[in-house]
Amino acid sequence: MMERFYNPVLVKELKLRFRSFKSFSGLMFYLAVICIFIAGFLLLTTEFTGKGFFRPEISFMMFAVLTILQMALVLFITPSLTAGAISSEREKQTLNILLTTTQSSTQIVIGKLFSSVAFLVLMLIAGLPLYSLVFLFGGVSPSQLVAIFLFYLVTVIAIGSIGVMFSTITKKTIVAMIATYGSIIFLGGITAFFFFLTMAFHQMGNAIGTSVSYMTYFWASINPGALMLTLISSDMGDALAELSGVDFPVWITYLLVYIVIIVLSLTVAIKKLRANMKSNR
Amino acid sequence: MIEIRDLTKRYGSFTALDHLNLSLEEGIVFGFVGANGAGKSTTFSILATLLSPTSGDALINGKSVIKEPKEVRKQIGYMPDFFGVYDQLKVDEYLDFYGASYGIGATERKVLIPQLLELVNLTNKRFDYVDLLSRGMKQRLCLARALIHDPKVLILDEPASGLDPRARVEMRDILRNLKSMGKTILISSHILPELAEMCDEIGVIDNGKLIAHGNVATIQAQLQGEKRIVIKVAERLSEVRAFLEEDPLISSIDVMDNRLEIAFNYRGTDAQQVTLLKTAILADLPIYALSEEEKDLEDVFMAITKGADNQ
Numbered sequence: 001m002m003e004r005f006y007n008p009v010l011v012k013e014l015k016l017r018f019r020s021f022k023s024f025s026g027l028m029f030y031l032a033v034i035c036i037f038i039a040g041f042l043l044l045t046t047e048f049t050g051k052g053f054f055r056p057e058i059s060f061m062m063f064a065v066l067t068i069l070q071m072a073l074v075l076f077i078t079p080s081l082t083a084g085a086i087s088s089e090r091e092k093q094t095l096n097i098l099l100t101t102t103q104s105s106t107q108i109v110i111g112k113l114f115s116s117v118a119f120l121v122l123m124l125i126a127g128l129p130l131y132s133l134v135f136l137f138g139g140v141s142p143s144q145l146v147a148i149f150l151f152y153l154v155t156v157i158a159i160g161s162i163g164v165m166f167s168t169i170t171k172k173t174i175v176a177m178i179a180t181y182g183s184i185i186f187l188g189g190i191t192a193f194f195f196f197l198t199m200a201f202h203q204m205g206n207a208i209g210t211s212v213s214y215m216t217y218f219w220a221s222i223n224p225g226a227l228m229l230t231l232i233s234s235d236m237g238d239a240l241a242e243l244s245g246v247d248f249p250v251w252i253t254y255l256l257v258y259i260v261i262i263v264l265s266l267t268v269a270i271k272k273l274r275a276n277m278k279s280n281r
Numbered sequence: 282m283i284e285i286r287d288l289t290k291r292y293g294s295f296t297a298l299d300h301l302n303l304s305l306e307e308g309i310v311f312g313f314v315g316a317n318g319a320g321k322s323t324t325f326s327i328l329a330t331l332l333s334p335t336s337g338d339a340l341i342n343g344k345s346v347i348k349e350p351k352e353v354r355k356q357i358g359y360m361p362d363f364f365g366v367y368d369q370l371k372v373d374e375y376l377d378f379y380g381a382s383y384g385i386g387a388t389e390r391k392v393l394i395p396q397l398l399e400l401v402n403l404t405n406k407r408f409d410y411v412d413l414l415s416r417g418m419k420q421r422l423c424l425a426r427a428l429i430h431d432p433k434v435l436i437l438d439e440p441a442s443g444l445d446p447r448a449r450v451e452m453r454d455i456l457r458n459l460k461s462m463g464k465t466i467l468i469s470s471h472i473l474p475e476l477a478e479m480c481d482e483i484g485v486i487d488n489g490k491l492i493a494h495g496n497v498a499t500i501q502a503q504l505q506g507e508k509r510i511v512i513k514v515a516e517r518l519s520e521v522r523a524f525l526e527e528d529p530l531i532s533s534i535d536v537m538d539n540r541l542e543i544a545f546n547y548r549g550t551d552a553q554q555v556t557l558l559k560t561a562i563l564a565d566l567p568i569y570a571l572s573e574e575e576k577d578l579e580d581v582f583m584a585i586t587k588g589a590d591n592q
Contacts, residue, residue: 008381012367012374019369093365097426100329100359101382102351276332277350 008103009111010118017119026080030073030123034130037069038062063134064232067148070127071155071224074120075188078156079180081119082163084173085112086273091173105273109266113157113164120156124149147231151251155224158258159184161265168269188224195219195226199243212245220244221253282307282465283328283434287337290323290489297323299489300337305467305482307433310460312480313469320489321469322362325438328467329359341434355383358427362438362469366411366419372403375411376426383430397425401455417448424455435459437468453479509574510554511544515567518543524566528557544574 017023041062086109089095098108134140162183166176195216202213220226220240230237230250241247285303289296298320305311315321326332328339330350338345344352366375373394380390398404401421406414414422420440427435440456441449456479460466470476476483477497485493485500493500514521518536521543525531530549537544547554561568 006381008378011381012370012378015374016367016369092367093361093363094367096329096331096361097359097364097379097423098382099331100354100357101379102354102384102430103382104351274331276326277330 007107007111007114009098009108010115013112013115014118017115023119026077027123027126030077031126031130033073034066034070034127037066038130038133041065059134059136060140063140064229066131066134067228067232068225070124070131071152071228072188074124074152074156075159075184075224077123078116078120078159079163079177079184081116082113082160083167083177083180085116085164086167086269087170087173087176088167090171099274105270109164109168109269109273112167113160113266116160116163117153117156120160121153124152144231147251148228151224151227151231151254154255154258158261158265159187161262161269165265165269165272168272169275187222191219191223192225195223202244214244214246217244217246217248218253221250222257224254227251227254282342283467284340285324285328285337286339288324288327288334288339289336290320290327290332291335296489298327298334301486301489301491303484303491303494305465307465308460308463309481310456310466310468310479312476312483313467313486314476314483315469315486319486321486322438323489324486325359325361325436325467325469328353328436329357329361330354331359355430356432357434357436358430358432360420360423360427360435360437360440362442364423366414366422368410368412370411371408372398372411372414372422373407375422376429379426380429385430393429397428400428400458401425402451415448417444417451420444420448420452421455424452428459433465435464435466435468437466439469441470508547509544510547511542511572511574512568513570514541514543515569516541517567521561521566521568524561524564530557 045058045062086095089098131145135142159180163176163180166179166183167173170176170179198213198215198219202216217240226236226240227250230240237250240250283303283305285301288298288301290298301320301324313321313324323332327334327346328341330346330353333347338347340346341353342356344356346353367378370378376394376397377390380393381387385393395404395407398407401424403418403421403425406418411419411422424437424440427437437456441452444452456466456468460479468476468480480497482494482496483500484491512521518538518541522534522536525534525543525545530547530553532546532548534543534545536542547557549557558568558571
């Protein structure tokens with residue numbers, strides 16, 4: 001049974017990943033950013049005395065900013081781990097040999113994706129002790145934390161799939177990397193811009209709460225930052241529902257859209273892996 | 282074992298392979314000869330299921346590379362002309378990874394790896410990092426990798442390129458060993474004399490067309506038309522020379538005074554050659570040795586490809 005789920009590419013990738021210094025320096029960079037942020041935040045709010053009290057509202061604020069920061073870090077790191085998945089094998093001239101083995105295209109692509117996702121999960125777990133500092137001060141429920149981590153995972157898999165897809169269809173890692181960062185800028189930045197744009201258009205003609213703007217809702221609901229805000233505070237979700245007139249949980253839309261992204265990207269990657277072969281078996 | 286039918290590959294207007302037909306028996310060593318860009322690597326890539334032909338098909342052990350690529354992959358071990366290795370992977374881990382990629386179980390792999398390393402003389406490098414091996418060792422490791430699922434057919438694209446003479450000899454010994462194990466081996470090379478030594482058959486490809494195919498001797502005979510014969514003479518060189526000049530089948534006579542040797546081109550058949558020799562002996566000419574000068578594959582290759590160019 002174990003053999004059935006054994007993915008050679010996944011095992012090999014994990015082995016290589018944990019042997020490279022780059023992985024550890026990446027992890028260190030990630031933890032350092034979070035450490036600096038938390039230390040800075042604590043020092044600022046206690047006015048550099050190291051004493052004084054810490055109100056739950058401030059703790060909550062730290063949690064909110066930390067969540068967004070972590071999301072930004074994850075979005076920043078994922079492409080560097082996945083955009084080279086296939087193209088680096090091509091550049092190192094190891095891909096042809098891999099493709100003559102009896103592994104299916106699906107196995108290879110999934111192995112590549114999951115090895116990167118596994119490393120990102122490790123990163124998130126490594127940051128968890130720092131993250132849970134907020135529990136010291138209260139204001140945040142554990143179920144919120146679980147929900148947030150689940151959505152980190154969904155986002156990581158989606159961005160990872162996009163990275164693997166670009167890595168398969170482009171010849172060079174650098175091109176795949178740029179394309180993947182482009183997708184992130186679209187999902188994180190352009191959607192926010194469109195959100196504000198559609199909102200402005202919507203408000204021009206109507207009083208808030210009188211009509212429905214699906215576009216406003218849509219652009220907000222596929223933005224990772226917006227999703228995190230609604231997960232952190234239900235007020236945010238209510239505000240969006242009021243603004244757009246669509247009263248549907250953002251996380252469900254986000255989940256659906258990102259699952260579609262994952263499925264589409266992986267399908268393209270699997271189809272294009274053996275691009276020089278007409279049949280894809 | 283291998284059946285190539287009307288295989289054609291076009292890249293835009295460029296035709297890399299032009300209706301290639303080839304049939305190979307099981308257990309032979311086939312040498313594929315051709316200049317760079319003649320279509321050797323394209324043919325091998327198609328056989329290795331990395332490339333779809335524009336038209337035509339190739340069957341390996343009855344399985345089509347187009348319709349059943351996965352079945353074909355089980356039958357073949359492929360070694361590309363250029364290949365890389367993963368940094369930070371040890372030799373046994375490298376083989377273990379590919380073993381697993383072919384669906385070989387973990388316990389089986391543990392038994393298999395030392396055997397393969399033994400076969401390619403890398404036993405003492407088992408725990409070294411792959412990227413620190415020399416080129417010759419990497420080639421041998423890649424060969425071991427190609428053998429891990431015990432394929433019936435080995436497709437080796439330029440396995441000797443870039444190797445020093447010692448590494449080349451080692452590679453040749455390993456291939457001989459594999460031949461004795463009954464593998465069908467397809468090998469392409471620029472080191473033509475080496476191919477002649479170990480190949481049962483050679484095929485010459487030029488501009489995507491197979492222009493000659495057969496065993497080494499047949500191809501040589503087919504191309505040479507006339508052979509170069511060298512005789513050793515004990516004394517009376519000029520007398521022998523005069524005798525040879527009378528034969529209309531003989532041309533380009535070269536007398537090497539210092540070595541008491543005469544070399545000449547002979548157009549006749551083997552039977553005519555017997556008569557020539559008998560006449561010479563009966564004429565009491567002091568000839569004590571006669572040999573045919575071996576033309577190696579390099580000459581054959583040059584002759585064939587030049588001929589094809591002129592057409």
